[in-house]
Structures are given as structure tokens and as C-alpha cells.
Amino acid sequence: MxxxxxxxxxxxxxxxxxxxxxxxxxxxxxxxxxxxxxxxxxxxxxxxxxxxxxxxxxxxxxxxxxxxxxxxxxxxxxxxxxxxxxxxxxxxxxxxxxxxxxxxxxxxxxxxxxxxxxxSDGNDGILLKGTDDLSAIRGRDVYLVELSVSHYLLARGLESVDLPMTAVSTINTADADIAGAFTSPDISAVVAWNPQLSTMMAEPDANLVFSSAQIPGxxxxxxxxxxxxxxxxxxxxxxxxxxxxxxxxxxxxxxxxxxxxxxxxxxxxxxxxxxxxxxxxxxxxxxxxxxxxxxxxxxxxxxxxxxxxxxxxxxxxxxxxxxxxxxxxxxxxxxxxxxxxxxxxxxxxxxxxxxxxxxxx
Missing domain, CATH: 3.40.190.10 (Periplasmic binding protein-like II)
Structure with a gap:
């Protein structure tokens, strides 16, 4: 899928x-x-x-x-x-x-x-593997549900570290599939909401680098x-x-x-x-x-x-x-x-x- x-x-x-x-x-x-x-x-x-x-x-x-x-x-x-x-x-x-x-x-x-x-006061977040520095997202493929608030959260996160949207490539992924996708070693950046976010945070080397708690309301x-x-x-x-x-x-x-x-x-x-x-x-x-x-x-x-x-x-x-x-x-x-x-x-x-x-x- x-x-x-x-x-x-x-x-x-x-x-x-x-x-x-x-x-x-x-x-x-x-x-x-x-x-x-x-x-x-x-x-x-x-x-x-x-x-x-x-x-x-x-x-x-x-x-x-x-x-x-x-x-x-x-x-x-x-x-x-x-x-x-x-x-x-x-x-x-x-x-x-x-x-x-x-x-x-x-x-x-x-x-x-x-x-x-x-x-959402932390229910939506950006996860990276291998780093807890959001700036390291530059150049990565980011898996998320496009046409959704995940895309918006990504933009707000990038803005917080002075990166443009063009700093990453986005891969549209259904919310039903995204947790399974993150288990792949080839996928190192995702944006998602709970309960998928909590599931993925349990993955080895997963780091929450930005969340909706930083943009309340x-x-x-x-x-x-x-x-x-x-x-x-x-x-x-x-x-x-x-x-x-x-x-x-x-x-x-x-x-x-x-x-x-x-x-x-x-x-x-x-x-x-x-x-x-x-x-x-x-x-x-x-x-x-x-x-x-x-x-x-x-x-x-x-x-x-x-x-x-x-x-x-x-x-x-x-x-x-x-x-x-x-x-x-x-x-x-x-x-x-x-x-x-x-x-x-x-x-x-x-x-x-x-x-x-x-x-x-």
C-alpha cells in the first residue's frame, strides 16, 4: 500500500x-x-x-x-x-x-x-532517526499525510530552524500505513499524529524533534x-x-x-x-x-x-x-x-x- x-x-x-x-x-x-x-x-x-x-x-x-x-x-x-x-x-x-x-x-x-x-498540544510531531536536532532534517525524504496538518506542522518546524520547505522532499503516506513504514531502515523522517506517533516513538533511535506543543492552539x-x-x-x-x-x-x-x-x-x-x-x-x-x-x-x-x-x-x-x-x-x-x-x-x-x-x- x-x-x-x-x-x-x-x-x-x-x-x-x-x-x-x-x-x-x-x-x-x-x-x-x-x-x-x-x-x-x-x-x-x-x-x-x-x-x-x-x-x-x-x-x-x-x-x-x-x-x-x-x-x-x-x-x-x-x-x-x-x-x-x-x-x-x-x-x-x-x-x-x-x-x-x-x-x-x-x-x-x-x-x-x-x-x-x-x-493538539503534543499529539502531532516530527520524528527523526539518528539525531535529536531538527536541523538534520535537511535533505531527507519526509513521510507524512500530505494535504493534512502534518504538512503544516512540518512547515512550522522548518520555519523554527530557518529552513525552507524546499530543504526536504515529502512522500505522501496514508496514516494507516505510516507506523509500519517507519520500521524500515530506509525511512528516517516522518510527521504523524497519535496514536501512530506514540507507536513510532517506541522505535529504536526515534527522536521527537518538534511537536504541536510548540505551536499551541x-x-x-x-x-x-x-x-x-x-x-x-x-x-x-x-x-x-x-x-x-x-x-x-x-x-x-x-x-x-x-x-x-x-x-x-x-x-x-x-x-x-x-x-x-x-x-x-x-x-x-x-x-x-x-x-x-x-x-x-x-x-x-x-x-x-x-x-x-x-x-x-x-x-x-x-x-x-x-x-x-x-x-x-x-x-x-x-x-x-x-x-x-x-x-x-x-x-x-x-x-x-x-x-x-x-x-x-
Whole structure:
């Protein structure tokens, strides 16, 4: 599988995303009221509360409250989960902020981020073999998931040691394959996220030389939904917010119930409770809806998305037709926009997080 991804660069991945978006259901079709929804997820510490909530009956509780059926669907490959959402096969998906911008939003799919779940505080990292000096990455092939936050983290790491992106060559590798690839003696540089990152750090001579802990708040993990679907079915947003914050109230507990919930998430993630606790320690969860609302309304979010937007454009992730970094528009609470206000396809929507903060769900 790895060889198949070696030649699939970011241009081809973007083309796939654009094709998928062109095959998505029409806005009129997506905007119809309905009662059954499918939300995609992939394994990552910050997203494990969703499948746990389904297992624990929390999803059914909130879905029943609003007369809905909500299915959380596991997709083993992260980029594939985002592509399936972009193609209209899923109503929503767990996704990082940059990937929400460069895949569905850049592909023309109007997308709303309704839950800011966490930021990576060490869950993403750059690993090198044979050295603990990031500068030694110069001239190496770096294996990572292109069109993802790993690419962004690499750029931020290189920037920290005054190296340009051209100092390395990147090899696109599926997140499902990257841990196995790192066992090869021929591969000495990778960028990845947990749980794969933890697995690879156990390899002999592996050194963590840069991590998201050095850029706190820049790699955000979101739950996004199709905007037209949300507007036609606002109870979906209410149910999802209810699910998230009830689950947060359980897993944050320093109690037997909290430990049991975290152990269940570890099992769903295919790891041990001890390793999962380590991953949670490097995940800043927005367990308090008021804190998440504050993040959505903060000028820091616009600054972060400006940095992410500029990097994405510089790397050609908006496609050949994009002449300016402003090509893809984003909106934020309070009527603030970034980029083309006539082409807003990524919306940070704090309405449902605010309802949770107000206790009005």
C-alpha cells in the first residue's frame, strides 16, 4: 500500500477532492429536512469521545430527544473520511482545521464547524532517526499525510530552524500505513499524529524533534457538518452539542466512572488505557462549552486560520484555479470574515456550543 501512495502527491489528492465535491448531492437535495444522519470519524485521541458516546448510549439519548437517528461511522483512513464527507456520503466528519479548509471548503463544499473539540498540544510531531536536532532534517525524504496538518506542522518546524520547505522532499503516506513504514531502515523522517506517533516513538533511535506543543492552539480538531444540511435540520446541531458536552462531563471526571470511560475509549482506539491517558495529556480538550465559544470568538482563531490559509495557498492546496490566498472565504462569529466574502465555504458556527453553555439544548 505504501508504494501506491508514494506517487500520489498533494496535487492528485486535491484533484480527487475536487472531483468528489463535484459529485456531491445538490444543495437542494442536501437541504431537505430528514431524520437520519451519518457522521464519520477516524482514530485520534480528541475524537474518541464520539464513538464512546455511541457505545455508552449517549448518542441515542440525544438523538431520541430530537427525534433523530445519528450514526457514527468509523473510516480507517483519515483522508478518506474527509473525502467521503466531501463527496456527500457523510453528513459530517471529525477533521482538523486545515484539512476542513483545504479539502471540502476549497473543493466548494459549504461546511460548518459546530464543535471546536480540542487543540493538539503534543499529539502531532516530527520524528527523526539518528539525531535529536531538527536541523538534520535537511535533505531527507519526509513521510507524512500530505494535504493534512502534518504538512503544516512540518512547515512550522522548518520555519523554527530557518529552513525552507524546499530543504526536504515529502512522500505522501496514508496514516494507516505510516507506523509500519517507519520500521524500515530506509525511512528516517516522518510527521504523524497519535496514536501512530506514540507507536513510532517506541522505535529504536526515534527522536521527537518538534511537536504541536510548540505551536499551541494552531492545530484544532473539529466536528464539521454540511451547512445546508445543518440549516435544514438545526436539531442535528443541538443533538451533537448535547452529545459532546455530556460525554466531556464524564471523561473529565477523576472518578471510577471517568476512568472507565477513558478505558473504553482506549479500547475503541486499539491501545492501552495507559497509552491513551498519555495521548489525552497532550490533547487540550474544550470540555467547557464556554471555553469553546471563547475560542470561536477570539481574534486568535482568525490569526491561526490566516496562517493556515497562507500556508495552504503557498503549497498549492487550493488548486490551480486559485490566484489569491483569499480565494476561499471563511466566516466567524460576530459577522467577521476572512478571504472572499462571496465564496464563504468554511464557517465557524458557535450557536450550538453557546446553547450548551447556556444550558438551553
Amino acid at each position: 505504501l508504494n501506491g501512495f508514494r506517487n500520489l502527491g498533494r496535487t492528485a489528492l486535491f484533484a480527487c477532492a475536487m472531483l468528489l465535491a463535484s459529485c456531491s448531492p445538490s444543495t437542494d437535495e442536501a437541504a431537505k429536512p430528514k431524520t437520519e444522519f451519518n457522521i464519520g470519524w477516524s482514530i485520534y485521541a480528541g475524537w474518541m469521545p464520539w464513538p464512546y458516546a455511541q457505545q455508552a448510549g449517549i448518542v441515542d439519548k440525544w438523538a431520541d430527544k430530537y427525534g433523530l437517528e445519528i450514526n457514527f461511522v468509523q473510516v480507517n483512513d483519515y483522508v478518506e473520511s474527509v473525502n467521503q464527507y466531501t463527496a456527500g456520503k457523510l453528513d459530517g466528519v471529525t477533521v482538523a482545521n486545515m484539512d476542513a479548509l483545504t479539502i471540502p471548503a476549497a473543493g466548494g463544499k459549504d461546511t460548518s464547524a459546530i464543535i471546536i473539540g480540542d487543540y 494552531e492545530i484544532l480538531d473539529l466536528l464539521v457538518v454540511d451547512t445546508a444540511t445543518l440549516e435544514a435540520n438545526p436539531d442535528l446541531g443541538k443533538a451533537l452539542a448535547g452529545i459532546w458536552y455530556e460525554t466531556m462531563s464524564i471523561i473529565q471526571q477523576d472518578s471510577p466512572e471517568g476512568a472507565e470511560a477513558r478505558a473504553a475509549m482506549a479500547q475503541l482506539a486499539g491501545t492501552t488505557p495507559e497509552l491513551f491517558e498519555q495521548q489525552l495529556a497532550t490533547t487540550h480538550l474544550y470540555a467547557d462549552p464556554a471555553e469553546a465559544v471563547a475560542e470561536a470568538r477570539s481574534p486568535d482563531l482568525i490569526d491561526t486560520m490566516t496562517r493556515v490559509r497562507d500556508f495552504s495557498f503557498a503549497q498549492g492546496l487550493f488548486g490551480q484555479g486559485a490566484q489569491l490566498a483569499d480565494a476561499v472565504g471563511m466566516s466567524f462569529p460576530g459577522g467577521k470574515t476572512l478571504g472572499n466574502p462571496e465564496n464563504v465555504t468554511l464557517r465557524f458556527d458557535d450557536r450550538y456550543m453557546q446553547m450548551a453553555a447556556d444550558g438551553s439544548l
